Each structure stands twice: as structure tokens, then as C-alpha cells.
Amino acid sequence: MQVSVNGRSHEVNVEPDTPLLWVLRDVLGLTGTKYGCGISACGACTVHVNGEPVRSCSMPVAQVEGKRVTTIEGLSRDSSHPLQKAWVAEQVPQCGYCQSGQIMQAAALLAKNPKPSRGEIVRHMNGNIxxxxxxxRIIASIQRASREG
Amino acid sequence: MNATVKPGFNPSRRRFLAGAGGLTFCVAIGSDGIHLLSEAQANTASRTMSAWVRIAPDGMVTILSAGAEMGQGSMTSLPLILAEEMDADWSKVAIEWAPADAAVYGYAMNNGRAMAIVGSRAVMLYFNQLRLAGAQVRKVLIANAAEKWGVAPASLRTEPGFVVDPASGQRMSYGEIAGFGAVPAELPAVDKSELKDRRQFRLIGKSVPRRDIPAKVNGTAQYAIDVRLPGMVYATARHSPVHGGAPESWNEDKAKSMRGVIGTVRLPDGVAVIADSLPHAMAARGALEVTWKEGRAEGFDSEKALAETYVQVHADPSAKRRTLDSKGDAQAAFASAAKTYKSEYRSDYGYHAQMEPLNAVARFSAAGDHVEIWEGTQAPDVSRGRIAKALGFKPGQVTLHQCYMGGGFGRRTLGDYASEAALIAREARRPVKLVWTREEDMAHGMFRPQSFQCLEAALDPDGKVTGWTHCVVGDGGVLLATGIKIPYYQVPHQHIEARGVPHGVRLKHWRAVGHVFNVFAIESFVDEMAAAQGMDPVDFRFQRMSISPRARAVFEKAVQMSDWKARRPEGRAVGISISERSGSLGAGVAEISLDRATGRIRVHKAWVAIDGGLVVQPEAARANIESGIVYGLSSVLHERVTLKGGVVEQSNFHDYHVERMADVPEEMHVAFVERDAAPSGLGEIGNPWVAAAVANAFYRLTGKRLRHMPFTPARVLEALQA
Incomplete structure (x- = not known):
């Protein structure tokens, strides 16, 4: 099966019902995407599929064939995405485990809505624990990235 | 595939010491803390010493950090303390994890040494040792420069990364000194009087960015769950659903017939499945049918225990009890009281819910006599010992590679899941990554105990609180008792006790544990008395509770920050409370509103004033306290574990609710009350005050008391109708 991740095409030899999360982490070695709950309830595994935020723990890999998958590793080459810079400026992460998912979720918001209100941010981000x-601090960072681009 | 253990972790002594040139300071074992010694001394010592600080000729200073990093910032703040006293240039300081050897890297505690980062101890317990070590390094650097320049060491000063001669204006970088200098065989002693005055601090109290953050915004921070080794296979486990049970038999043939499954392994209290991928292992776990031997918690009904058993135990004059604090004559105070009060409170079990499900990676040597473990652990020394014990090894046969933790909160101090990974890897004869599913993490969780509490107080004719009794009933020994003492209220006659009721449910430390429910009860009770006396709750504490000066100071600050007596918008009210934890004191105010139709409480604003002594990293500390507030709110408004038939009823984040973005206060204000004292713990002072502050605000809003945490909508509606 062919999957396109972060602009590169990969041939992966897995069953079509394998959750995308485990293909990313254990087949492709992209471990920035995290396992948190396995039931789309926490958002730690959030990646983009054709620019939309999805929970990779619950998405069979077959469903992303022919689509573009972006993970935290592909958001920027050098942590230069405005959200990554804002995340550092606001000193957001503590344990850090959920933050790849948070950033990916937030990036999908800003791509569609560059100037979200606080309410729009909260509604969009509420699925990420x-x-x-x-x-x-996440809210402040999204606002900062929105401001500073 | 190459091993993808990322660099920068677990420096071997060889790598650390092998750099060409430079100055190396090793760690000596002292009875009273960390001492440095020279490499020459270290190499002739009877046991292998490890390096603690190394200065390379290019000026890079490498400092080991013994602070496990679970988000609280210790891996940055501990080396920073040492860097402060040695006057290092912080931009040239690299940080690496200290090996899991408490005899060398541990802090002094109870006549022994430990590395466990629990109870917000890291900065508090390492502070003096690291300052003295840093000052020693500085002294050696100055001595080398003085010799080179032919001047007296006492005439020299340091600036970050340089020794300076004020008389001649000459400067010499630490890197230059490392190129020619020597560490004397006998390191110079440093007296406490030679340490910097706090006004001279360049790093302590000044907030530097945390070192772990850049790797946490691009996916490169390495948690144990991210470790990948050549030939590694995957495992997951199912443990006895009734705590304390053990597997008798299981359908191994069925499991083995499933896709990718390699085999199953018996664990002391569960069964592990090994497969070629995690989804395959997880699918086989789902298909496991295990016959269990009866567990200790068989038949346990948590709600029944809380509603009935604990009340009976409390009412039983012959029940076994443990006195936790006693002063004066409480009985006499009640006998002569002008007025008495009595109230009861309850709290449910709580689950850590750290975001990273428990996991570890294990790899044996070819000969099978040595194991490497990758684990994120709050107590690498304990973990190493437990793994060795599980395998019948000596600790020297275990190398523990510390990793970042995706949350700890008290759960990760036992090495239990790392021991399982080791047992599985030994049977698999291959490197194994063990990952518990979220469902397993919850079902086989170790919880903050549930509690029933009864408090009584006696007031004299002047309305002063002269007698105080507090009885907590539940399971959990010390876990039940933390935070129950009230040193900040100098009530002359007190009797505080715990009555244990064992259930066989697995229990554990949990971000301030007993404080969470004990402080809820204490501070709700004080508020009830104030209301009954028709007094402002702060005035009541000041005038009727003989409050300590430190406690008064944090209350005064909280009152000022929150403009306590100001009118609130329609439909809102404020509540106040105080907590002590790990030497720190914090008073906080919560402003809430209530949806009377749904029973949903919303906390809009929180203010907390903290006395934590000297705050080493104010920004990181503030973030940690904000985290505590949210963790506290989560436990107060949502979190609830129940057991029926000895089995945990919740299974994942859909039925174990934690605080989400929409729930958090729009404003959280943290202030530090300045005090000239050594640092005390800050990681857990943020959450215990929250429950009573919210309950007390609820009373001001509705005239009703919330007596059972969490304050779920159902309980709120019930309270409103009471």
C-alpha cells in the first residue's frame, strides 16, 4: 500500500485496517504522533489528512491511500511554523506528550481561520486533552501565532 | 533498521569522561549530600564514581540532572542551581540525565539516599547540595587562573563563563582554563558563607526558558514509548480486573492463532501478549479469555463502602484508629465549649490519567545476564532495584535509561511496568516494547483513595476555635493522611485520626494525594463555621483560628489579588481556602457561576498566592501552579473512579472525564509571597486548595453545601434540592 506522508511516498506492508497511528509510529518511525486513548477521545494522535485534522488512532490506513498525510515532523523542517515558535515563546509544554496533537489541531484551525476568536479556538481545540x-497557554500561543504569523 | 534511540540521553561514564582535555568533577558519596571530587580521586576510589560536571576546552559545561522530567521543569532548574554558583554562562551549559544510582546522585533522606522525584521535592532537596557543588567548581577555576596570572585567588572574581582580575582587567574564559587547568586531587572545601548572596543571583529567580521545550514542539522529545530498537517486538498486557488477582489459565491457542501474535507470557498478576506490532498485540489482548484466581478486592463496592461501611466504622467506638496529631485536651475543650459544630464530607477515588499510557522497553544482552531498560520514571533508582528483583539480578545487571515522562503525578515511582517489560523480553528473547492500553492503565490503575471525613470544632464563649477533631476513614495508610494536619491554625486542643478499612484496591500517591480531600473537608468546615457565626471567612480565620503569620500573609495577598470583598457580577460568587504542601503555603480564591438547569459549575477566575520560599524559576513555577489549579479543578468537578464487584467501572476518557479547554478559568493569577527562606515544593501546592474554594463559592451563590467531591452535575442538582 502506498501512503504519502510529509511529502514523501512510502510503500507499507500492513493490513488495510491497521490504524494510521501505528503505521506512522512503528513502520515509518514518526514517533512525534502519540498514542493516548485509542478511541479518538484525547487528540494526542492528531495529524492532517489533506489538511483536515484527524485522529490517527481510529483511522484505518487504507482510508489515507491517495491522500496527503502531515505529521508534526512535517509541519516545518526546523520548528519554524508560527505555532511552534509561539509554543516556545509562551513556554506551553509541560510533560509535552499531548503537544504534537495540540499543535496539529491548532494548525488546521489557523489554515482555515487565520484570526480565530477565543471562542472559536476553544470550540476547535476542546477535543484535545x-x-x-x-x-x-495554548490559547495564548494560537492568538500569538495568529497575530505574528 | 537502525536503532532510533535519540542522542543526548543516558551518557555512559565512558562517553562523559572520554572527552579530550577539560576539567571533570565527579560525585563523591557523602552521608549528608552531594560532594564533588576530582577525577583522580574518583578513579582510585573503591567504587566507580561518575562525573557530575565537565568543562570542555571549547567552554561547554555539561551538568548532569538528577531531576526526572515529567513537565515540572526540574531537568532545567537543578543544573541551573549548580550553574549559578559556578557562574557558568547558561548559554554554554548542556544538560544530561544522571544515571540511576541513588548512592551517587541521590538526595539525602531518612538516613539514606533517593532519587525519587515525588512530593515536589526536586528543587527543595537538591538545592543546598547543588549550590555547594557549584561553588566548589568555581573555586577550582579561580585557583587555576590565579596560578596562571601569579595573583592571589582572593583578588579574583567571576562573571558568567569567565574569571576576571579587577586589578588588571584580565579575563580568562572557563574554556581556556579547561585547556590547561587541573582539578586538585583534594577539592577545596566550601563553606556556606562563601555562597552567593541572593542579590548576586544571575540565574536563580530570573526565569530562563526550559530546556526540554524545543524538543516538545516538533515531535523529537523522546518518551520511552518512542524508543525503537532493532529486532524489537511489541507487547501489551491484561491484568486481573479484580485487583490482587492472578491468572490461572487462558486461551493461549486462540491468542496465538491471531494475526502477528508470537506468544503469551504469564505475569505475576496478568497475562502479556507478544506480537509483531502493537495493533496485533492489542487485538489479541482483546480476545484473551483468562480465568483468574480470586483477587483481594473481590466483590468490593466502592459506593457502598463510602455510603455505609465508613459511616459504621466512624460510629464504632472500638474501631481501630491511628492518631495523626494530638495536642492539648480536645475532649475537655468540647466539654466546656460554648458552641460546637460538626460536618461530614466524602470524596471518590481518583485516577492519574497521565497522557502517556504506561510503557517500557527492555533489551537483554546476548548472554542474558544484563538488561537495558528505557523507562520514564520518577524514581530511576527504585525502578532499577525492582527490575533487578523481578529478574533475580543484582542492580548492577540493570542499566536504566531515563526518558521524558508524558506525565507522572505520583504513578511512576515503582518500576512495575518496567519489570513486566523485562520479564516479557526475557521470555521473548528479543527486545520488547510493552505498552499498556489506556483501558488497562485505568482498569489496573493505582488510585487516590476515596474517603469519608467527620470534623468537629468547639468554640469558647468568645467564639474562638479551641477544640478540633478530624477523623478520616478509608483505605491507604499515609495516602489517606497527608494534608490532614493544620499547623497554620493554632487550635490549642486537637485530635486528628485515621481509621483504616482495607479493600485490596491498588492505591498510590496522586498529586498531593490526601491533601485533595482532607483540605476540601478542613477548609469547607472552616467556611461553614464562619457562615454560621455570620462572619467573613477571612476575618473568621484571622480572629477565631489563631492563624500563623505565614498563613495570614498568603491570605492577605489572595484577598488583595482577588479584590475579595468586591461585588461580583450577577450570578457569580467567590470562595477562599488555604493549603500547605511540601513546606509551601497557598491561599486561593475561585470565582464561579452555576447553570441551575444542568447542575454544571463553571470556574471563571482563580487567584492563588503562594509562599514557596525562594523560587528558583518563577516562570516555570507559575506554569506548574497553573497546572495544579487545572488538575485540582479536574478532580473537583469531574474525576471519579468507582468499583463494582471489585472491578473498575470506567475505562477511558469517554467515561473518566478530565478538565478540557472549555472548562478552564479564563483567568488564572499566580503570585509569590516573597520570603527569605530556602525553596519549598511547588508542584503540588496548586491543586489542594481548589475543592473547598469552589464549594465555598457555591455556598455563597446558593446557600447550599457540596459535601462530596467531585461536584458532578448530578450531585450539584441534588445539593440544590436539599
Missing amino acids: CRCGTYN
Whole structure:
């Protein structure tokens, strides 16, 4: 099966029902995408498929054939995406485990809505759990990235 | 495929010491803390010493960090303390993990040494040792420069990364000194009086960016779950659904017939499945049918225990009890009281819900007599010992590679899942990554105990609180008792006790554990008395509770920050409370509103004033306390574990609710009350005050008391109708 991840095409030899998460992590070695719940309830595994945020733990790899998958590793080459810079400036991560998913979720928002209100940010981000409770810093970072581009 | 263990972790002593040239300072074993010694001394010592600080000729300073990193920032703040006293240029400091050897890298505690980062101890317990070590390094650097220049060491000063001679204006970088200098066989002693005055600090108290953050925004931070080794296979486990049970038999043939499954392994209290991929292992776990031997928690009904058993135990004059604190004559105070009060409170079990499901990677040597473990652990020394014990090894046969933790909160101090990974890898004869599913992490969780509490107070004719009794009933020994003492209220006659009721449910430390429910009860009770006396709750504490000066100071700050007596918008109210934890004190105010139709409480604003002594990294500490507030709110409003028939009823984030973005206060304000004292713990002072502050605000809004946490919508509606 062919999958396109971060602009590169890969031939992967897995069953079509294998969750995309495990193909990314264990076949392609892209371990920035995390396993948190396995049931689309926490958002730690969020990646983009054709620019839309999806929970890779619950998406069979067969469904992304012919589509573009982007992971945290592909968001920028050098942590230069405005959200990554804002995340550092606001010192968002604590344990950090959920943050790849948070950033990917936020990146999908800004791609469609460059100037989201606080309410729009909260609605868009509410499916992503941060157990360290960095939510307000996440909001501040999205606003900063929106401002500073 | 190449091993993808990322560089920068677990420096071997060889790598650390092998650099050409430079100055190396090793760690000596002392009875009272970390001491440095020279490499020459280290190499002739009876046991292998490890390096602690190394200065390379290019000026790079490498400092080991013994602080496990679970998000609290210790891996940055501990080396920073040492860097401060040696006057290192922080931009040239590299940080590496210290090996899992408490005898060398541990802090002094209870006549022994430990590395466990629990109870917000890291900065508090390493502070003095690291300062002295840094000052020693600085002294050696100055001595080398003085010799080179032919001047007296006492005439020299340091600036970040340089020794400076004020008389001649000459400067010499630490890197230059490392190129020619020597570390004397006997390191110079440093007296506490030679440490910097706090006004001279360049790093402590000044907030530098955390070193772990850049790797946490691009996916490169390495958690144990990310470790990949050549030939590695995958495992997951199913444990006895009734805690304390053990597997008798299981359908191994069925499991083995499934896609990719390599085999199954018996664990002390569960069964592991090994497969060629995690999804294959997880699918086979789902198909496992295990016959279990009866577990200790067989038949346990948590709600029944809380509603009935604990009440009976509390009412039983012959029940076994443990006195936790006692002063004066509480009985006499009640006998002569002008007024008495009595209230009861309850709390449910809580689950850590760290975002990274428990996992570890294990790899044996070809001869099978040595194992490497990759684990994110709060206590690498304990973990190493437990793994060795599980395998029948000596600790020297275990190398533990510390990794970042995707949350700890007290769960990750036992090495239990790492021991399982080791047992599985030994049977598999291949490197194994063991990952518990979220469902397993919850079903086989180790919880903050549930509790029933009864408090009584006696007031004298002047309305002063002279007698105080507090009885907590539940399971969990010390876990039940933390935070129950009230040193900040100098009530003359007190009796505080715990009554244990064992259930066989797995229990564990949990971000301030007992504080969460004990402080809820104490501070709700004080608020009830204030209301009954028709007094402002702060005035009541100041006038009727003989409050300590430190506690008064944090209350005054919280009152000022929150403009406590100001009118709130329609439909809102504020509540206040205080907590102590790990030497710190924090008073906080919560402003809430209520949806009376749904029973949903919303916290809009939170203010907390903290006395944590000297704050080494104020920005990181502030973030940690914000985290505590959210963690506290989560436990107060949502989190609830129940057991029926000895089995945990919740299974994942759809039925174990934690705080989400839409739930958090729009404003959280953290202030530090300045005090000239050594650092105390800050990682857990943020959450215990929250429950009572919210409950007390609820009372001001509705005239009703919330007596059972979490304050779920159902309980709120029930309270409103009461």
C-alpha cells in the first residue's frame, strides 16, 4: 500500500485496517504522533489528512491511500511554523506528550481561520486533552501565532 | 533498521569522561549530600564514581540532572542551581540525565539516599547540595587562573563563563582554563558563607526558558514509548480486573492463532501478549479469555463502602484508629465549649490519567545476564532495584535509561511496568516494547483513595476555635493522611485520626494525594463555621483560628489579588481556602457561576498566592501552579473512579472525564509571597486548595453545601434540592 506522508511516498506492508497511528509510529518511525486513548477521545494522535485534522488512532490506513498525510515532523523542517515558535515563546509544554496533537489541531484551525476568536479556538481545540492543564497557554500561543504569523 | 534511540540521553561514564582535555568533577558519596571530587580521586576510589560536571576546552559545561522530567521543569532548574554558583554562562551549559544510582546522585533522606522525584521535592532537596557543588567548581577555576596570572585567588572574581582580575582587567574564559587547568586531587572545601548572596543571583529567580521545550514542539522529545530498537517486538498486557488477582489459565491457542501474535507470557498478576506490532498485540489482548484466581478486592463496592461501611466504622467506638496529631485536651475543650459544630464530607477515588499510557522497553544482552531498560520514571533508582528483583539480578545487571515522562503525578515511582517489560523480553528473547492500553492503565490503575471525613470544632464563649477533631476513614495508610494536619491554625486542643478499612484496591500517591480531600473537608468546615457565626471567612480565620503569620500573609495577598470583598457580577460568587504542601503555603480564591438547569459549575477566575520560599524559576513555577489549579479543578468537578464487584467501572476518557479547554478559568493569577527562606515544593501546592474554594463559592451563590467531591452535575442538582 502506498501512503504519502510529509511529502514523501512510502510503500507499507500492513493490513488495510491497521490504524494510521501505528503505521506512522512503528513502520515509518514518526514517533512525534502519540498514542493516548485509542478511541479518538484525547487528540494526542492528531495529524492532517489533506489538511483536515484527524485522529490517527481510529483511522484505518487504507482510508489515507491517495491522500496527503502531515505529521508534526512535517509541519516545518526546523520548528519554524508560527505555532511552534509561539509554543516556545509562551513556554506551553509541560510533560509535552499531548503537544504534537495540540499543535496539529491548532494548525488546521489557523489554515482555515487565520484570526480565530477565543471562542472559536476553544470550540476547535476542546477535543484535545492536556493533562498538565496548559490550555490557557495554548490559547495564548494560537492568538500569538495568529497575530505574528 | 537502525536503532532510533535519540542522542543526548543516558551518557555512559565512558562517553562523559572520554572527552579530550577539560576539567571533570565527579560525585563523591557523602552521608549528608552531594560532594564533588576530582577525577583522580574518583578513579582510585573503591567504587566507580561518575562525573557530575565537565568543562570542555571549547567552554561547554555539561551538568548532569538528577531531576526526572515529567513537565515540572526540574531537568532545567537543578543544573541551573549548580550553574549559578559556578557562574557558568547558561548559554554554554548542556544538560544530561544522571544515571540511576541513588548512592551517587541521590538526595539525602531518612538516613539514606533517593532519587525519587515525588512530593515536589526536586528543587527543595537538591538545592543546598547543588549550590555547594557549584561553588566548589568555581573555586577550582579561580585557583587555576590565579596560578596562571601569579595573583592571589582572593583578588579574583567571576562573571558568567569567565574569571576576571579587577586589578588588571584580565579575563580568562572557563574554556581556556579547561585547556590547561587541573582539578586538585583534594577539592577545596566550601563553606556556606562563601555562597552567593541572593542579590548576586544571575540565574536563580530570573526565569530562563526550559530546556526540554524545543524538543516538545516538533515531535523529537523522546518518551520511552518512542524508543525503537532493532529486532524489537511489541507487547501489551491484561491484568486481573479484580485487583490482587492472578491468572490461572487462558486461551493461549486462540491468542496465538491471531494475526502477528508470537506468544503469551504469564505475569505475576496478568497475562502479556507478544506480537509483531502493537495493533496485533492489542487485538489479541482483546480476545484473551483468562480465568483468574480470586483477587483481594473481590466483590468490593466502592459506593457502598463510602455510603455505609465508613459511616459504621466512624460510629464504632472500638474501631481501630491511628492518631495523626494530638495536642492539648480536645475532649475537655468540647466539654466546656460554648458552641460546637460538626460536618461530614466524602470524596471518590481518583485516577492519574497521565497522557502517556504506561510503557517500557527492555533489551537483554546476548548472554542474558544484563538488561537495558528505557523507562520514564520518577524514581530511576527504585525502578532499577525492582527490575533487578523481578529478574533475580543484582542492580548492577540493570542499566536504566531515563526518558521524558508524558506525565507522572505520583504513578511512576515503582518500576512495575518496567519489570513486566523485562520479564516479557526475557521470555521473548528479543527486545520488547510493552505498552499498556489506556483501558488497562485505568482498569489496573493505582488510585487516590476515596474517603469519608467527620470534623468537629468547639468554640469558647468568645467564639474562638479551641477544640478540633478530624477523623478520616478509608483505605491507604499515609495516602489517606497527608494534608490532614493544620499547623497554620493554632487550635490549642486537637485530635486528628485515621481509621483504616482495607479493600485490596491498588492505591498510590496522586498529586498531593490526601491533601485533595482532607483540605476540601478542613477548609469547607472552616467556611461553614464562619457562615454560621455570620462572619467573613477571612476575618473568621484571622480572629477565631489563631492563624500563623505565614498563613495570614498568603491570605492577605489572595484577598488583595482577588479584590475579595468586591461585588461580583450577577450570578457569580467567590470562595477562599488555604493549603500547605511540601513546606509551601497557598491561599486561593475561585470565582464561579452555576447553570441551575444542568447542575454544571463553571470556574471563571482563580487567584492563588503562594509562599514557596525562594523560587528558583518563577516562570516555570507559575506554569506548574497553573497546572495544579487545572488538575485540582479536574478532580473537583469531574474525576471519579468507582468499583463494582471489585472491578473498575470506567475505562477511558469517554467515561473518566478530565478538565478540557472549555472548562478552564479564563483567568488564572499566580503570585509569590516573597520570603527569605530556602525553596519549598511547588508542584503540588496548586491543586489542594481548589475543592473547598469552589464549594465555598457555591455556598455563597446558593446557600447550599457540596459535601462530596467531585461536584458532578448530578450531585450539584441534588445539593440544590436539599
